Amino acid sequence: MIDAVGEIERVLAGPPSQLAFRALCAALGRAGSPAELVVRCEQGLTEWPDETREAPWSWLAALDDGYAVPGWSLVRSLALKSGRIGTADLPLPDPQPQVTRLDLGYFAGDQVATVSDTLSSWSNLRVLKTELLTERDAEAVAALAANPELARLESLDLIDVSEDLSHFTPPPFRPPADRQLRLRHAGLQAPDFVHLLRSGIVPDLRSAAVRIETIEEARELAACSQLAQLEKLSVGFRCGRNGKHSWDLAIGNVIPEDDAACAAFFANAELKDLRELTIVGASLVRGFHGLGAEGLDAVVASGLVSRLTALSLNLLPMGDTPVVQVVEALDRERIESLTLHGLALTDVTAEGFTGTYSALRNLDLRHNFLTESGAQHLAHDVDLPALERLDLSGDPGGSPYYGRSEIQPIGDAGAVAWASSHNAVNLTELHLAATGITPAAIPELLNTGQLEILNVSYNQLSAWPVVERLPGRCLDLEACNLNDDDLTALAAAEAQLDSLNLAYNSIGSAKALAAWSVVPGLWELNLHDSHLDDDGLTELGAAATSLLELDLEQDCWKLDQRASDEPLPPVIADPAAFPNLDAIFLGEIDEYHGARYSAGYPPSVREQLGPDTRPVLRTFLNHLEMEEEVIEPDTLEGRAFRAEHDFRRGLAGNRIEAEAEARAFARELRG
Incomplete structure (x- = not known):
């Protein structure tokens, strides 16, 4: 039996996270929620x-x-969107006085209207977020802008700078110019942001996320003297779109209008207090579109880069040359976080890092084209004494049934360089998804730094080696072609994990998992697209006494899937099994079309579930969205058809091909 009070103290002594908060609340519930606790x-x-x-x-x-x-009284933040296929987006609950942060998600005009109507009752609300509002939401946004209670908010986001504006026009947001707002952060379209600054109603503003659609907007914004008080700025230039895309690897499309707007803004804006800058482009099929070298050169020419403590460049058609200039312009004693994500970079950029970066804690180079040479240079030829988080991942590409990974081909040699790196002394978080590593690299990788979080997903890791050590909190093995034998090898390790991701593997039995010493302490277990036998699930239910979230969903193309009319074992409905569970996900989904085909329980069985059924299961079943439930018996013809669509067919060969393609493209980029 878990000591609930001891568990609470353990959680409070550890790092804060949303998962840890849920574990604390579960322990509080087990203890009976006494007032003193x-x-x-x-x-x-x-x-x-x-x-x-x-x-x-x-x-x-x-x-x-x-x-x-x-x-529940300890909750301070609500996010309404589930992010799960076929689960309902929830209505805004009655006002919760203790809540300080409210994220309404996307296309949430109705919720914006409800918040505006009830804002006075959300007495402690300070942060409000939403995105992808359209012209149909103009009335709700206008009502929010006119609401006197808006003056209580400290942070308001009505956009996300990554939106590409292809299909809609956001509504204007114009609070009365005679009103004072407490906002310290605002995320808005450029004209709305200019209105806030010129009206003088946001004197405390220190952070902004702005989307700029024309060069005229860029010039008007740059002319606002109040920009000088900003400490943090995220910006997306969306001034054009040339429509070109490629099915082959490509840098993407430079948008001249974005370059011009970027140059106009950074050449004229007074940003003397800015310490954190993010610039975001947009994705194409392969590659990206947005500003290019001319726009980025203007950022460097402004002299801003050397003053930054955090810089993030994302999803832009760059290549090495302009980014190397950015790296050269950094103040090596000042920069703490650097993200160069999706910029079509090669080892040339990695080699642009020289000397000592004494304050750099986070280095994110994902979705580029570094090879082992670039990874080795960063590990051995640069000094990064403060580094805590490193991301060298490729692009996993989403569901392996429908997507294909883009490899950042550092391979085993690039990965294990970090096991012996002097820069790994303080490393606690390492991300190497889709990097072409093999099981041979795993033992050395697990001896890297003081790893708490390791992500090696979307690599070919079948024949997993027996190891003694695992990371301290989170291990991500999604889509690694693991089977039951690999699970047995994995379970030979002694560790204490909070989260384990085994999604999209070939696991059929949970017996080895249930017997693993890690399982009683797990908070989160992702077995998405696994078809576990009933005996294994039953044993797992008895062993996973701390588990908060369990994912047993399956994609409709899975070969050995649990048929829609095949009942789940009693352990799923029994509250005595998985006694800590606060979220469960079951049934068959279509990840390509974003549809749900089944709930995991046929309607006839759902109707028979008694009052003793696990509450979290009832809640899941009550909040599903299915246009029509598909109940089809499993047939030989159906299995044969699914076998033709199973991503595991030729998986190893496909990943070898993807790595070769990435290496060839890297050579092409280097010239």
């Missing part, structure tokens, strides 16, 4: 960021069903 939790959570104290979708679904989970 609630007070202890409240005191211990004082230093946690409010965004970590978030109620997951399953908690909001439970609230919609009429009951609050243990620890």
Whole structure:
């Protein structure tokens, strides 16, 4: 039996996270939620960021069903969208006085209207977020802008700078010019942001996310003297679109209008206090579109880069030359976080790092084309004494049934260079998804730094080696072609994991998993697209006493899937098994069309579920969206058809081909 009070103290002593918060609340519930223990939790959570104290979708679904989970009074953040195929987006709950952060998600005009109508009752709300609002939401946005209660907010986002504006026009947001707002952050279209600055109603503003659609908007914004007070700026230039895309690897398309707008803005804007800058482009089929070398050269020419503590460039058609100039312009003693994501970079950029970067804690170079040479240079020929987080991943590409990874081909040699690197002393988080590594690299990788989080997903890791050590908190093995024998080898390791991701592998039995010493302490287990036998699931239910979230969904193309009319074992409905569970995901989904085909329980079985059924299961089943439930018996013809579409057919060869393609493209980029 788990000591609930001891578990609470362990969680409070560890790093804050949304998953850890859920574990704390579950332990509080097991202890019966006595008032003195609630007070202890409240005191211990004082230093946690409010965004970590978030109620997951399953908690909001439970609230919609009429009951609050243990620890609800400790919640400070709500996010309404589930992010799950075939699960309902939830209505805004009645005002929750303790909540400080509210994320309405995308296409949420109705929720914006409801928030505006009830804003006075959200007495502690300070942060409001939404995105992808359209012209149909103009009335709701206007009402929010006119609401006097808006003056209580400290942060408001009505856009996401990554939106490409291909299919809609956002509505204007214009609060009255005679009103004072407390906003310290605003995410808006450029004309709306200019209105805020010129009207003088946001004197405390220090952070902004802005989307610029024309060169005229760029010039008007740059002319606002109030920009000088900004400490943080995220910007997306969306001034044109040439429509070209490629089915082959490509840098993408430079948009001259974006270059011109970027140059006009950074040549004229007064940004003397800016310390964090993010610039975001947009994705094509392969490659990206947005500003190019001329725009980035203007950023460097402004002299801004050397003053930054954090710089993030994302999804832009760049190549090495302009980015090397950015790296050269950095202040090596000042920069703390550097993200160069999706810029078509090669080892040339890696080699542009020289000397010592004494403050750099986060280095993100994912979705580029570095090889082992670039990874080795960063590991051995540069000094990164403060580095805590490193991401050298390729692009996993989403569901392996429908997508294909783009490899960043550092391979085993590039990965294991970090095991012996002097820069790994403080490394706690390492991401190497889709990098072409093999099982041979795993033992050395697991001896890298003081790893708490390791992501080696979307690599060919069948024949997993027996190892003694695993990361301290999170291990991501999604789509690694693992089978039951690999699971047995994995379970030979002694470790203490919070989260384990085994999605999209070939696991059929959970017996080895249930017997693993790690499982009683797990908070999150992702077995998405696994067809586990009933005995294994039953044993897992008895062993996973701390588990909060379990994913057993399957894609419709899975070969050895649980048929729609095949009943799940009683352990899934029994609240005595998986006793800590606060979220479960079951049934068959179509990840290509974004549709749900089944709930995991046929309608006839759902009707027979009794009052003793696990509440979290009832909540899941009550909040599904299915146009028509598909109940089809498993046939030889159906299996043969699915076999033709199973991504595992030729998987090893496909990944070898993808790595060869990436290496060839890297050579082409280097010239």
